Amino acid sequence: MPADPPIRFLLDGEVIEARDLAATTTVLDYLRDTLGRRGTKEGCAEGDCGACTVVLGSLDDNDTIRYRAINSCIRFVPTIDGHELITVESLQDGGALHPVQQAMVDEHASQCGFCTPGFVMSLFALYLNQATADAAQVVDSLAGNLCRCTGYRPIIAAGCRMSGYPSPARWSRDDAHSPARVAALKSLRRPSALSQSAFTAPHTVEALARILEEKPDALILAGGTDVGLWVTKQLRTLPPIVYIGAVPELQQVRVTNDAITIGAAVTLTDAWQVIVAHFPRLADLARRFASPPVCNSGTLGGNVANASPVGDSMPALIALGARVELRRGAQSRTLPLEDFYLAYQKKDLQPGEFVTAVAIPLTATPHHIGCYKVSKRFDQDIAAVCGAFVVELAGEQVRDARIAFGGMAATPARARHAEAALIGQPWTPQTIRHAATRLATDFNPLSDLRAGSDYRLSIAMNLLQRYYLDQTAPSTRLQDLAPVT
Ligand SMILES: Cc1cc2nc3c(=O)[nH]c(=O)nc-3n(C[C@H](O)[C@H](O)[C@H](O)COP(=O)(O)OP(=O)(O)OC[C@H]3O[C@@H](n4cnc5c(N)ncnc54)[C@H](O)[C@@H]3O)c2cc1C
Ligand code: FES
Ligand code: FES
Structure with a gap:
């Protein structure tokens, strides 16, 4: 050979x-x-x-x-x-x-x-x-x-x-x-791809799609900030690697009037920069996402594709109505991000299929997003719960609501019951408190070393109230709300 x-x-x-x-x-x-x-x-x-x-x-x-x-x-x-x-x-x-x-x-x-x-x-x-x-x-x-x-x-x-x-x-x-x-x-x-027996770095999306179609068992590598640990901590032997970091097309961020489209190989550093420019309320989440060296290698596509129930970007992306763009061979499709997650670590991803981009819709009136990560440390910690909220009002009534959580279920997920309890209702502390109680129907979180089940539920309920307070202060005061249990 x-x-x-x-x-x-x-x-x-x-x-x-x-x-x-x-x-x-x-x-x-x-x-x-x-x-x-x-x-x-x-x-x-x-x-x-x-x-x-x-x-x-x-x-x-x-x-x-x-x-x-x-x-x-x-x-x-x-x-x-x-x-x-x-x-x-x-x-x-x-x-x-x-x-x-x-x-x-x-x-x-x-x-x-x-x-x-x-x-x-x-x-x-x-x-x-x-x-x-x-x-x-x-x-x-x-x-x-x-x-x-x-x-x-x-x-x-x-x-x-x-x-x-x-x-x-x-x-x-x-x-x-x-x-x-x-x-x-x-x-x-x-001039052409680096091609080794166990590592290939194609230069085009077409070549990447072809290789993955031919070798569906190959491992897709982006920034390696998850995969690297499989080697250094779990001592796993990896299958042949297909690296997406040499495909210029996947490193593009496109911003139009309708959407921000972030290629799968765009680093977290660059992705957060453009997201925060459009949604400044996500600055805190971006700041607390890992560390600069991790974000300089890791990608937003890898965060989404890794499908961790506590991945930090997914609640905000889901609340904003993001879609994931997929490709397999010559076929492309897009899915609402929440539908990409089927069960714990199980995604709607066919053999040989890969993420090409994440697209975040932009609207004429920018969304009022709130997103809160609750963890034991400020920097470099894994969230116990991360909640993201987008509520749109028509006058004093809730016209639409999108609420998504990480850390509350086996996958990042929307809180459909809580959303239903908001839509069509007056935007008041009473509505919020009722919607918060519906989170107990949406989720039955697990207990692990990061947090207990009751604690997670309690955080989630109170984060919804925090969002309301953030949106309505100073007309709402803390004492207008009360802990929901
Ligand atoms: C110290 C440290 C701190 C961290 N902090 C955080 C944090 O605060 N919040 C957080 O959410 N995460 C955190 N992470 C996890 C990690 O950094 C993120 O999940 C990151 O976004 C992964 O991206 P990556 O490009 O490195 O993925 P990789 O490690 O390259 O890949 C991850 C998985 O996704 C698959 N994959 C990658 N790209 C694609 C694609 N285009 N199509 C299909 N499958 C693909 C890979 O095959 C693999 O299964 C941290 C990690 C470390 C080491
Ligand atoms: S040795 Fe690399 S971050 Fe600790
Ligand atoms: S000087 Fe920093 S660990 Fe000792």
């Missing part, structure tokens, strides 16, 4: 050719075990701690390089083919520290140092993308980095200070976007 073609990526100006690798070799393992770059650390191996953070430079269609922090512990090496990889070692320039590193030293932002390379790389991505950053932006950029000993205050101070140092010769913002770097990345572009 002929040898697989090597995976090629840029590292410190050199083209690295990675050969004879298992398709599921992580970037972290490759760095540490093969390249001997041990500055990048392994903490959790599941995207949670940020010790393994590296930065990936990717050339977009306009020949501009985008730099983003990712978790190397759950990213497979073949998916960085054609990209530039930057590790903590890349920042060194003789004896001189990069401003990000110098700021960490000057602010005493490291003790044992295990987490430090990860923090440096998250801050480095921020440094490249923003001329200055305030404390809130620094905090958000570090949502995926844990430190067990220093305490976050000096690290945040370093993030706020790093832009004040003189520009370095190596890895300044200008250097990052230099024509030489663009040319080097361009030279790595493949």
Whole structure:
């Protein structure tokens, strides 16, 4: 059998050719075990701690390089083919520290140092993308980095200070976007698909559809932020992988008067950006969805396709009336997102069929959406319950209502009884309280380590009241409502 073609990526100006690798070799393992770059650390191996953070430079269609922090512990090496990889070692320039590193030293932002390379790389991505950053932006950029000993205050101070140092010769913002770097990345572009025995990365939707029709048992890989853990935590052996991240068509976001259509390979970072621009009330959910490195790899399509009952995007998407676009061979179809979920982890997806996009309808009068994630931690946590609400009024009466929950059933699901109890009724605290009681007919949630069944139901009922309060305050006061049990 002929040898697989090597995976090629840029590292410190050199083209690295990675050969004879298992398709599921992580970037972290490759760095540490093969390249001997041990500055990048392994903490959790599941995207949670940020010790393994590296930065990936990717050339977009306009020949501009985008730099983003990712978790190397759950990213497979073949998916960085054609990209530039930057590790903590890349920042060194003789004896001189990069401003990000110098700021960490000057602010005493490291003790044992295990987490430090990860923090440096998250801050480095921020440094490249923003001329200055305030404390809130620094905090958000570090949502995926844990430190067990220093305490976050000096690290945040370093993030706020790093832009004040003189520009370095190596890895300044200008250097990052230099024509030489663009040319080097361009030279790595493949004219056709990377095709290995266990990993294929087609370039067109047609080729993707054909491959999946021929090999319906192949595993579709998008950002790998779920799939990566099947390897690093569950130690599963995966079937041959078909990667969708090299299909430009699936990386498109289209906005028309009628809909936002988000391709299946659009990262969560880009997807949330456009969703929040249209629905600013979802900013909080977007902020609390995983961490920047996870959202820089993970996709909205993968979140929807993974069909987790506690996936965060689905309640909001369902409440907004989103549809999922599917393709199998030459056939395409679309479904309301709620109909995509048949039972626990069971989807209306035929063998060889895949998600091409998620389409969110836009209306002339924007929806008043409310969406609330309830979890134990603010950042990086899995929801106990996530509820999303869209109620449309005609005068003082409810004309339409769409309510969807995650964490309340085996799939993300609409609350049909509660919706029916709202539609046609006056928009009053009494109506809301009655509708909230109907949630007990809609759902019989399970008890697990995140929350008990009664607690989940109680949260759901009170989130509906919270939505009402959000929409009607200050004319409604908290005391006009009462806990529903
Ligand atoms: C640390 C951490 C924090 C996280 N936090 C959150 C969170 O706050 N909220 C949340 O909802 N999720 C969270 N996740 C889960 C995960 O990031 C999301 O579900 C993400 O959207 C998955 O997308 P992906 O592109 O990485 O999917 P992948 O891992 O590539 O794939 C996931 C599944 O979907 C299938 N699939 C992917 N694309 C397609 C397609 N186009 N057609 C058909 N099937 C497809 C794959 O075969 C696989 O079964 C977190 C994960 C980690 C590691
Ligand atoms: S090792 Fe913890 S996020 Fe990668
Ligand atoms: S310095 Fe020790 S874990 Fe952060």
